[in-house]
Amino acid sequence: MEPEPATERDVRALAARHGLDLEPGTVRFEEAGLDYRVAFAAVSGTAEQWVLRIPRRPDVAVKVADERRILDFVRPRLAAAVPDWRIAGPELVAYSLLPGRPGLTLDAAGQPVWHYDTASPEYARSLAELVASLHRLDAPAAAAAGVPAATPDQVRQRWAADLERVLGEFDVSAELMARWRAWLDDDGLWPRSTVLTHGELYPAHLLLDDGDRILSVLDWTTAGVGDPALDFMYQHLIAPPASFAATVRAYEELTGRHEPRLAARCEALVAAGPLNYALFALASGEPEHRAAAAAQLRL
Template sequence: MGLDFRVAFGRTVDGEDWVLRIPRRPDVLARAEVEGRLLDLVRPRLDVAVPDWQVRSEELIAYPLLPGEPGLSLTAEGGVTWTVPQDSRVYAAALGDLLAQLHAVDADAAARTGVEVLEPHALRPRRHADLERVAAHFSIAPALRERWEQWLADDALWPDHTVLTHGEIYPAHTLVRDERITAVLDWTTAAVTDPATDLMFLASSAPQEVFEVALEHYTAGGGRPWPRIAEHCAAMLSASPLAYGLYALETGEEEHRAAAAAALDPPTES
């Protein structure tokens, strides 16, 4: 189940398994067009599989099931099941290799697919604009706002380059076998932007030495980390409620608005 698509699985009369994505709202269709073009761009450039949309319409997107199983899944009770241990060096190495390939994709070619493109000098102004927009509609806890403003003001935390990113690459969007990544799902949030976007989940969920394994492989493959990338990743992940606030404003759905409000101004313990 996703925020933008309902997802189901089917099997053809020949026994082939397929994934069926059904749009939840009309506004996701334009983004899906961009996502489809991006998949065509990255597919031959990555050593892992990505969806091959063989059915594309306003009512349905469908593609053959990709190899592997999700690195993370949710239980019916809302709990988390990890297929890959959070301290897996094998997974970290595979992620570093994958991101080196993805971040090397030509940004101009990515721009022609229609994904958003941000130059390095635009990263902080965009984040600041997002903060102000969310603050105009939601209450933000003072401690959170102070942390985010300090992050925006610290020149040394920010990269001097942007790359093509997946946008939400974490275990639930990676399929694995034997802790190695076999496929990457859900490219809706892809953009040319801050490289840390694709590293922040691992940086915040894995031990430091495991994150360093990913950085070693990322660097060996041509990736360009910077000295304070781990701090930057942590600050970026802490700002995730801002992204949810923007999503709630975009959809206008009360369920998302209530969840965003709780994340932006969580109750304090008495």
């Protein structure tokens, strides 16, 4: 890959190579993403705002086609808006800006800035409606369309395999090892069935209206047919217990599905964060991420 575009001029030149003419002086950057550098800009001669995602590494660039298949499957089937990639290649992904404002952004110091009340009943209900609509989609059809898919047994087997891979590359503290082994051994912490999941329904990936309802969903890189608990994990981590319970209750009313021990399953997934980061570090091949992952695994 060529060096990452560092200036407005670089981004405008990159966009121009793909047939997109950006208005000078309108490019602004969002640096929070580990996988993509994100820029926002207006198209020349119009008021139309576009999002430009620039892969930071080759391992990200090769996944662009996979994410596009996910988006093409989800877009006509989900009530919330999802990106419609007009440009999708190994050096640039670009699409028209979606409606809504992020639920969460980071300030210049990297600190979170919340744009909604995490106890909002409107958000809790809207999240339940989004998750319900996603989990009701036809999982076999998604798999046939090229969306990554796993059975319940495969979900558990992949986590076990991932743990063994990380153990082969890093020193892991006894406390983390004990927790992860207990998780893998506990039948009640694993799904009975799998559904189409987004995988990272984090407020930074959700665009809201002024009433805290979800209008758009971004960043489908981790989507696939997998553990339903993934789509409740961040609500459990961020929201007050009553708001998490409200989301689960509304989801059950909408779908008729009951996920046993859902809070405990969410806690286990959150606790697997250092394991996930170690896998990311290995995929990226970048020494700074490997060092940071090693430090987390020794805690």
